[in-house]
Amino acid sequence: MVVKVYGFLQAACPQRVLLCFLEKDIEFELIHVDLNTLEHKKPEHLLRQPFGQVPAIEDGDLKLYESRAILRYYSTKYADQGTDLLGKTLEQRAIVDQWMETETNYFNAVGLPIVINLVVKPRLGEPCDFALVEEQKAKMEKIFDVYENRLATNRYLAGDEFTLADLTHMPGLRYTMNETGSSSMVTSRPNLNRWWNEISARPSWKKLMEMAAY
Amino acid sequence: MVMKVYGDEMSACVALVLLCLHEKNTEFELVPVNLFACHHKLPSFLSMNPFGQVPALQDEDLTLFESRAITAYIAEKYKDKGTDLTRHEDSKEAAIVKLWSEVEAHHFNPAVSAVIHQLVVVPLQGEESPNATIVEENLKKLEKVLDVYEERLGKTKYLAGDSYTLADLHHVPYIYYFMKTSHACLVNDRPKVKAWWEDLCSRPAFVRVSPGLTVAPPATN
Numbered sequence: 001m002v003v004k005v006y007g008f009l010q011a012a013c014p015q016r017v018l019l020c021f022l023e024k025d026i027e028f029e030l031i032h033v034d035l036n037t038l039e040h041k042k043p044e045h046l047l048r049q050p051f052g053q054v055p056a057i058e059d060g061d062l063k064l065y066e067s068r069a070i071l072r073y074y075s076t077k078y079a080d081q082g083t084d085l086l087g088k089t090l091e092q093r094a095i096v097d098q099w100m101e102t103e104t105n106y107f108n109a110v111g112l113p114i115v116i117n118l119v120v121k122p123r124l125g126e127p128c129d130f131a132l133v134e135e136q137k138a139k140m141e142k143i144f145d146v147y148e149n150r151l152a153t154n155r156y157l158a159g160d161e162f163t164l165a166d167l168t169h170m171p172g173l174r175y176t177m178n179e180t181g182s183s184s185m186v187t188s189r190p191n192l193n194r195w196w197n198e199i200s201a202r203p204s205w206k207k208l209m210e211m212a213a214y
Numbered sequence: 215m216v217m218k219v220y221g222d223e224m225s226a227c228v229a230l231v232l233l234c235l236h237e238k239n240t241e242f243e244l245v246p247v248n249l250f251a252c253h254h255k256l257p258s259f260l261s262m263n264p265f266g267q268v269p270a271l272q273d274e275d276l277t278l279f280e281s282r283a284i285t286a287y288i289a290e291k292y293k294d295k296g297t298d299l300t301r302h303e304d305s306k307e308a309a310i311v312k313l314w315s316e317v318e319a320h321h322f323n324p325a326v327s328a329v330i331h332q333l334v335v336v337p338l339q340g341e342e343s344p345n346a347t348i349v350e351e352n353l354k355k356l357e358k359v360l361d362v363y364e365e366r367l368g369k370t371k372y373l374a375g376d377s378y379t380l381a382d383l384h385h386v387p388y389i390y391y392f393m394k395t396s397h398a399c400l401v402n403d404r405p406k407v408k409a410w411w412e413d414l415c416s417r418p419a420f421v422r423v424s425p426g427l428t429v430a431p432p433a434t435n
Binding site for chain 1: 264265276278279280281282283284286287290291305306308309310312313315316317319320321324359362365366
């Protein structure tokens with residue numbers, strides 16, 4: 001049975017799930033939820049995702065939301081299919097988890113207000129808090145310093161292989177490299193730049209970008 | 215060799231790990247890190263967590279940081295021991311545990327942490343007054359999250375189903391500190407959330423950890 005993904009091709013969290021499915025050769029059907037008309041806040045979608053966000057998935061009788069929970073479920077379910085995104089041993093999986101948590105608590109926590117102010121608020125006609133953007137960008141520089149150091153001795157965040165730890169960053173990093181005017185934060189750090197160039201050259205990412213038609 | 219947890223018992227993130235270890239009846243050694251003296255910013259600690267925050271875990275040659283990665287590791291390593299914190303025998307139930315763990319991390323925690331920081335930590339630092347706008351904005355967000363929880367807990371005893379899991383555990387230290395602020399009514403006015411909280415804080419593992427959660431807002435007139 002094909003997994004139904006309720007989402008929006010140009011939103012980061014659905015992209016995270018679709019990227020996983022492309023890496024794992026998992027068939028899916030994308031059902032468009034129009035964020036521009038606030039379809040995600042309407043009763044029909046709230047039944048799927050009570051916080052009014054995308055994505056949500058339906059797979060037979062399993063209904064899930066929260067993109068990172070979806071990533072973990074499918075990476076486990078299809079461990080032997082497509083790219084191994086989890087790590088083989090308990091210890092390797094713990095390191096993958098550690099860097100996924102780092103994405104949540106540092107990269108996303110600091111980066112999301114930047115995206116909201118520079119990308120989302122203009123679309124909604126709301127004023128941008130430029131002081132907050134500058135504050136968050138300064139914090140992001142320090143976070144990227146940690147990543148730069150990590151990637152000096154590791155090809156990918158969790159070690160020698162591409163895993164969910166790298167994948168989960170990619171939709172957010174796309175904003176870093178494009179709309180938020182922060183690409184120099186990456187290009188000025190040789191290891192971070194090398195890592196971004198390598199992961200964004202993956203066929204799954206190129207396919208996703210083609211589907212999103214920026 | 216027992217696992218070593220580096221941190222201070224008053225830290226909510228450290229308490230998450232200690233709760234998990236107690237639920238699993240697993241021995242460990244707590245290695246104190248003096249937060250007031252900024253020992254978590256020293257090179258010796260940064261080599262374990264480059265972000266300079268507690269906790270960190272050492273288990274033989276594995277070093278880990280990020281409290282929720284640590285609890286996931288402990289819960290998996292000792293999955294056949296103590297409380298079943300992950301519902302590992304059923305992949306769909308395990309997915310629902312992960313879903314509500316993500317809800318805690320992305321919806322509950324940012325709002326409750328912001329309130330606790332303003333009302334508990336900022337007064338202790340003594341340099342600024344709490345930012346009322348940040349408190350108000352985040353209380354509103356927290357109310358919406360707790361409304362979702364109230365509805366969910368009307369259908370299931372715990373967030374991920376009928377048994378206590380990491381999805382519930384990850385909330386405990388933060389709710390404990392939140393209940394010490396003047397906004398405990400957000401929990402107390404929601405009968406299902408209140409009953410759930412009373413269940414969580416009556417668990418033996420929490421009774422062992424709560425004496426260490428000593429950060430408190432200064433007394434006000």
